Amino acid sequence: MTVKHLKVLHQHNSDVNQVIYKDGDDVIEGLTQNPKTLPAKYFYDDRGSELFEQICDLPEYYPTRTEALILKQYADEIATITGSCELVELGSGSSTKTHYLLDAYQKVTNSLTESIPDTFSYIPIDVSGGILKTTVLHLQDKYHDLSVEGLLGTYEEALLHLGKNHGRSRMIFFLGSSIGNFNQAESNDFLSKVSHALTKGDYFLLGIDLQKPKEILEAAYNDSQEVTAAFNLNMLAHLNWCFQGNFDLNLFTHQAIYNEVDRQIEMYLYTKSSHQVSLDILDLKIQLETGESILTEISRKFDLEAIQVQLRSQGLETVKIWTDPQQWFGLVLCQV
Ligand code: AVI
Numbered sequence: 121m122t123v124k125h126l127k128v129l130h131q132h133n134s135d136v137n138q139v140i141y142k143d144g145d146d147v148i149e150g151l152t153q154n155p156k157t158l159p160a161k162y163f164y165d166d167r168g169s170e171l172f173e174q175i176c177d178l179p180e181y182y183p184t185r186t187e188a189l190i191l192k193q194y195a196d197e198i199a200t201i202t203g204s205c206e207l208v209e210l211g212s213g214s215s216t217k218t219h220y221l222l223d224a225y226q227k228v229t230n231s232l233t234e235s236i237p238d239t240f241s242y243i244p245i246d247v248s249g250g251i252l253k254t255t256v257l258h259l260q261d262k263y264h265d266l267s268v269e270g271l272l273g274t275y276e277e278a279l280l281h282l283g284k285n286h287g288r289s290r291m292i293f294f295l296g297s298s299i300g301n302f303n304q305a306e307s308n309d310f311l312s313k314v315s316h317a318l319t320k321g322d323y324f325l326l327g328i329d330l331q332k333p334k335e336i337l338e339a340a341y342n343d344s345q346e347v348t349a350a351f352n353l354n355m356l357a358h359l360n361w362c363f364q365g366n367f368d369l370n371l372f373t374h375q376a377i378y379n380e381v382d383r384q385i386e387m388y389l390y391t392k393s394s395h396q397v398s399l400d401i402l403d404l405k406i407q408l409e410t411g412e413s414i415l416t417e418i419s420r421k422f423d424l425e426a427i428q429v430q431l432r433s434q435g436l437e438t439v440k441i442w443t444d445p446q447q448w449f450g451l452v453l454c455q456v
Contacts, residue, residue: 126256128249129273129281144363144402151406151414158355158389160301160417161274165358166250171351173214173251178347180339183297186449187327188217191295194442195224198453201439202323204229204240205289208282210275210314211298212244215255221293222263229265241267245278275310279317290322297329297449300384300420311434318456324436326452328422330443334378337421341376341385349374352387355416364400371395372414385419424450 150157163172176184198221207225209218222242229240242259246252249272256270271278292314299307314324341348352374356367372389379386391408398405427450428438436454443450 125260125268126253126270126272127281129271129277144399147359147363147399148402148404151404156406156408156412156414158359158414158416161247162355162358162362163351163417164248165354165361166248168351168354168358169213169248169251171347171354174347175343175351176216178340178343178345180343181348182336182340183329183449184217186444186446187295187297187451188220190442190444190449190451191217191220194451195220196227197440197442198325198451199224199228201453202291203289204232205291205323206241206243208243208245208290208292208317210245210278210292210294211296212246212252212255212270213248213296214251215244215259217295218242218244222259222266226263226265240265241269243269243271243282245271245273245275247272247274276313279313282317290318291325292317292323293325293327295325295327297327297419297422299326300329300422301417303418303420308430308434311431311436315435315456320456322456323439324431324454324456326427326431326454328427328450328452329419330448330450331383331421331423332446332448334380337378337385338376341387341419342374346374348376348387352389352416356389359399363402363404365397367397368395382418383421383423385417385421386415387417387419388413388415390414422450424452427452 146159150159175181204225207221209215212218226240244252244255252270252272256268259266259268271281302310318324353369353372356369356372359365360367371392373392374389376385376387391410391412394409396405396407424441431438431454435456439453439455441450441452
C-alpha cells in the first residue's frame, strides 16, 4: 500500500515495508573484537519494533509510563512556552506518548487569531517502515488539521534532510531516553547534529532516564515475561535475515546488568555452548566459546546537572525541566 506523506530517505532502499541498514561493516567490526559487541540499531526490524512496544507496557519497565505521566501533566505548559511550531520527532515509533504533545499544540495553534496563518505540523522520523506507515495513517485519521510527513531514515539522514527551518520555529524532540543508547562521544555528535538542524530560538525537548537503585534498573531490563529477552534474541534473527546468517537463537541467553561505574545498563547475549556462526553475505565466520558474551546495548542513566552541562556544550540552553515525584525520569526543554 502506498502512503502519501511518507518519504524514504535511505538511498539504497525504497521499500517502506523494510527496515533500513544493510551495510554490515559494523557487524564485522563488533563480532571480530574481544569482547564481542553488536550495534543496537539491529534491534529494530518490524518484529523488534513490535517487541519494543510490548516492553514499553511491561510492569517492570517504568520509563515509558513515567515519561507519559510527565507529558500528560506538562504538555500544555511545554506548548505554551514554545508557542506554535513545527514538531519533529526523532525515533517516533508508534508515537503513543506524542498524542499528549499533539493535543497540546493543536490547542495552542487553534487559539491563534485567524489573522495569523499557521499550520500544525508533525514530522515523525523512524527507521522502521512498517510502524511509521501505521503511525502516519493513524495520525492523518485522528487529527484532520495536522499536516504530517513521515521520514523513513536514520537520525543523521533525517537531520540533514530537514535543513534549517526558514520562517517558523521548530521543536525537535527525542523521547524515551533513547539518547541513553549512545555512548558519551556518540551523544555529543548527535546533539551537535540536532543543534545544527535548529535555528536560534528553536527548541529541543529531551527525555532522560535518571539514576536510581540497581534493583529497579535490572528488573526493568530482565522482565519476568522475558519480552526483553525475546527483543535481544530477535537481533540475531534480524542479522540472519540481513546477512544470510545461521545464528541459532536457542544457543543464547539474555542478561542485563547495571554497571555502577559507568552508570549504564548493559544488555548481553551469552552463548550456552561453543559453536561457529557464519554470515554469508559478509563472508564472515566466527567461533563462539561457551559462556562468551556479546554486548548488544548500553542504556545510560542520567544526572540532571551533568546533562545540562552536556547540552550547553552543544549550544542548547536549558529552559525548564520536569520530573515525576520519584525523580525517576526527566524531560528537559532547551533552546538554541
Ligand atoms: C530505546 N531505548 C531507550 C530502550 C532503553 O531503555 O534503553 C531500549 C530497551 N532495551 C531494552 N529495553 C528497552
